[in-house]
Amino acid sequence: MSKITEEIEQLATSIVNDLGLELVDLEFVKEGKDWFLRVYIDNPDGNIDIDQCAQVSEKLSEELDRTDPITQNYFLEVSSPGAERPLKKEEDFQKAIGQFVFIKTYEAIDGMKEFEGYLLTYGPETAEVEIRIKTRKVTVSIDKEKIALARLAIDFSA
Numbered sequence: 001m002s003k004i005t006e007e008i009e010q011l012a013t014s015i016v017n018d019l020g021l022e023l024v025d026l027e028f029v030k031e032g033k034d035w036f037l038r039v040y041i042d043n044p045d046g047n048i049d050i051d052q053c054a055q056v057s058e059k060l061s062e063e064l065d066r067t068d069p070i071t072q073n074y075f076l077e078v079s080s081p082g083a084e085r086p087l088k089k090e091e092d093f094q095k096a097i098g099q100f101v102f103i104k105t106y107e108a109i110d111g112m113k114e115f116e117g118y119l120l121t122y123g124p125e126t127a128e129v130e131i132r133i134k135t136r137k138v139t140v141s142i143d144k145e146k147i148a149l150a151r152l153a154i155d156f157s158a
Contacts, residue, residue, distance in 0.1 A: 004028060007069045008037065015059045016041050021052060024081040025088060028074070035074035037064075040081040048080040087150040093122040102153040103129060105146045115140055116153055132157070 005028050016023045024040040041056055042048050057078040064070065087093050087101065096119050103115045117131035120139065127142045127150075 002028070004069055007067075008064070011063050011067065011069075012039055012056075012060055015063060016056055019052070019055060019059075020044070021048070021056065024092075025086050028070070035070075035072050037070070037074050037076050039076070039078045040086075041078060042081055042085070053078045053080070083152065083154060085152045087152065090122075093119070093127065093150070096152060097122060100153050100155040101129065102149075102151050103127070103142060103147055104149040105142060106148045107146060109140060109142060109146070115142070116155075 005026060008028065009023070009026050012026055013023045020043075022042045022044055024042050025038075026040070027036075027038045029036055029038070039056065039060065041053065043052065057076060060078065061076055064076070084102075085092075087096055099119060100117065101119045105113050105115075107113070109115075115129050115131050117129040117140075120128040120130055122128075122144075125144060127144060127147065129140050129142065130137055131140055132138075
């Protein structure tokens with residue numbers, strides 16, 4: 001994480017927490033010629049609405065204008081994490097146990113780097129995911145340090 005995104009994350013976390021909400025993720029990315037600061041928030045009860053997103057956007061925009069950590073022009077977007085919410089923190093994974101997830105790893109495990117299935121456990125060292133290979137259900141154990149990306153997913157086979 002860059003120094004800019006770390007500084008912005010601190011600002012955003014403070015604002016979001018003051019409103020009783022949760023900062024899920026934050027990204028500062030260039031797409032084409034434009035820069036985007038995307039802030040994903042959620043409500044601990046799981047129901048975020050457009051008014052809460054607007055409130056965070058307004059307060060964060062004011063604070064970013066005041067502190068000015070970003071030198072280039074950018075678009076600020078505040079939204080919910082959506083149905084495919086990223087799993088980044090320990091508590092995200094714990095909440096996702098029993099849910100359908102997508103996990104991408106840094107290196108292949110049993111010849112695969114992408115896994116879709118139900119998160120069975122998330123322990124101190126490994127995550128266990130029940131995946132389907134053709135008609136068989138198989139449990140795969142993934143070392144936590146090998147997880148490059150994880151998010152909730154939608155099970156279209158159900």
